Amino acid sequence: MIKPLNLLSQKLNNRVIVELKGNREYRGILDGYDPHMNLVLKNAEELFENEIKRKLETAIVRGDNVIYISP
Amino acid sequence: MIKPLNLLSQKLNNRVIVELKGNREYRGILDGYDPHMNLVLKNAEELFENEIKRKLETAIVRGDNVIYISP
Amino acid sequence: MIKPLNLLSQKLNNRVIVELKGNREYRGILDGYDPHMNLVLKNAEELFENEIKRKLETAIVRGDNVIYISP
Amino acid sequence: MIKPLNLLSQKLNNRVIVELKGNREYRGILDGYDPHMNLVLKNAEELFENEIKRKLETAIVRGDNVIYISP
Amino acid sequence: MIKPLNLLSQKLNNRVIVELKGNREYRGILDGYDPHMNLVLKNAEELFENEIKRKLETAIVRGDNVIYISP
Amino acid sequence: MIKPLNLLSQKLNNRVIVELKGNREYRGILDGYDPHMNLVLKNAEELFENEIKRKLETAIVRGDNVIYISP
Amino acid sequence: MIKPLNLLSQKLNNRVIVELKGNREYRGILDGYDPHMNLVLKNAEELFENEIKRKLETAIVRGDNVIYISP
Incomplete structure (x- = not known):
């Protein structure tokens, strides 16, 4: 058993896929997060x-748009 | 009588179906959850x-997208 | 006068109809609930x-999708 | 001046019209409510x-779907 | 400077226009409110x-549908 | 650095543009606000x-519809 | 590891891109923010x-519309 936020903590500095509502997808290095699942991504790409x-050097993604995060 | 979150706890390490808003479905091994119904799935498949x-080795699914979880 | 959650409590182990947003309907035995109206249904059927x-042996339905529950 | 929830309290055991999002309307006897405007209706009819x-003998309507309640 | 809820308080027993999401409009005498902007309207008309x-003798309008209230 | 609500406070009695969801725009004199960004506008115009x-002599705009406010 | 709000704090007085729901984009100098991700932008441009x-000299953008902020 692993809590979702603890898994995020383990994946810091790893590449993640972030699927958002509205068919948006971001890929980048996970550089930070908070309990609302707001995320900081580095070297991010936005896909549609x-x-x-x-391409975004850094992006703060607001957690309430997230469908899933896949490390 | 069983509380919804207690049932999730019993189903850890079992295969679950997770139906999300927007006709998305995920299947995988339930590896974790929190009180918001944020979920950790292992060996997950995304179906549309x-x-x-x-296919996703691991996925953190944000709880507010969930319609139902079926163990 | 009966509080909505108290009525749910009385209907445990009874068959209920659960109407969700998006024209989804579930029918099954009410096996549990919590204050957010998250529900546990047993021997459930999903109708569209x-x-x-x-057919779902067990389903945890997230409360924020519920329009009404009819015992 | 009357608080909305106090008016609901006065209308217990009276027939009410409940208009929900998505052009749904329910009519029935108000048998209970809580501070979220979750409602218990008896001898309810669903109209579209x-x-x-x-027709529903009893229905628990979740408050966040309510547009208005008219006693 | 006047707080939005204080203005509502001043307008009790006055005719107000209430514009809701989904192109719905209500007009009536403001008979009550609470901090969520749930409203009680008397002698109300629903316009589309x-x-x-x-026409509704009394209506409890749920605050989260409100776009604006104009006294 | 200025907090969003402090900027609103500075702009009291000034003309503001308020853009809402659904392509609605309001212009008027900012006469009040609260921490939810509920606003009181005087001599307001609704634009679509x-x-x-x-034209609205006074309008209480509910904060959760706001996209931006521009003094 | 950097918390999303701390990154915002570092980017004060820098140019940022703010992507909102509904294909709206704002660019401007970040002049303030609060924990809800409400933002103050100076010399802002709205793009569709x-x-x-x-063009907006100043804009207070409500945080719940934000998809991402890119410094």
């Missing part, structure tokens, strides 16, 4: 329907 | 209209 | 537009 | 676009 | 696209 | 797609 | 599908 739309 | 779209 | 779509 | 769709 | 759809 | 739809 | 729609 599997195509890269934008 | 009954077809496997993606 | 009055047709049985799936 | 002014036609009776279903 | 500027046409009167229904 | 840049056309004035309605 | 990559075209500048409006």
Whole structure:
């Protein structure tokens, strides 16, 4: 048994996939998070329907948009 | 009478079906949860209209998307 | 006068109809609940537009999808 | 001046109209409520676009779907 | 400077327009409110696209549907 | 650094633009606010797609509809 | 590891991109924020599908619309 936020803690500095509502997907290095699942991603790419739309050096993603995070 | 979160606790390490808003379905081994129904799934498959779209070694699913969880 | 959660308590082990947002309906034996109206249903059927779509031995339904519960 | 929940209290055992999001309407005897405006209706009818769709001996309606309640 | 709820308090027993999400509008005498902006309206009219759809002697309007209230 | 609510406080009695969800825009004199960003506007105009739809002597706008406020 | 709000604090007085629900994007100098991710932007531009729609000297953006903030 592992708590969801503890798993996030273990995955700091690892590459993660973040699926958001509205068919948005972000990929990047997990650099931080808080209990609302707000996330900090580094070297992030924004994808829409599997195509890269934008590259972002850093992005703060608001947790209430998250569907899943996959390390 | 069993509380919903207690049932989740009993189903740790079992295969579960997780139905999300937006016709998304995930299947995997329940590896963790918290009181918001945020879930950790292992060896997860994402299905959309009954077809496997993606396989995920681990996924943290945010609880507010959940419609039901079926052990 | 009866509080909504007290009525749920009285209906434990009875068959209930649970109508969710998005035209989903579940029928099953009420096996548990919590103050958020998260529910545990046993021997549940999922219906969509009055047709049985799936049978579920157990289902944890998240309360924020509920429109009404009818014992 | 009357607080909304106090008015509900006065209307216990009276017939009420409950308008929900998604063009759903319920009519029945108000048998209970709680501070979230979760309601218990007895001898309830569900209407959709002014036609009776279903009769329910008892229904627990979740408050967050309510648009208005009219005694 | 006037706090929004204090303005509601001043407008008790006055006619107000209440615009809700989904192009619904209610007009009536403000007879009560609470901190969630749940409202009690007396001699209320429900309008949809500027046409009167229904008259309601009393209506409890749930605050989370409100866009604005205009005294 | 200025906190969002402190900026609102500085802009009392000034004309503001308030953009709401659903392409609604309000313009008026900011006469009050609370921590939920509920607002009191005086001499307000409601615009829809840049056309004035309605003039309102006073309006209490519920904060959860706000996208941005521009003094 | 950096907490999302701490990263915002570091980026005060820097140019940021703010992506909102509904394909809205704002760019401007981050002049303030609070724990709900309500933001104050200076010299802001509103973009819709990559075209500048409006320039705003100052804008208070409500946090619950935010998808991501990219410094």
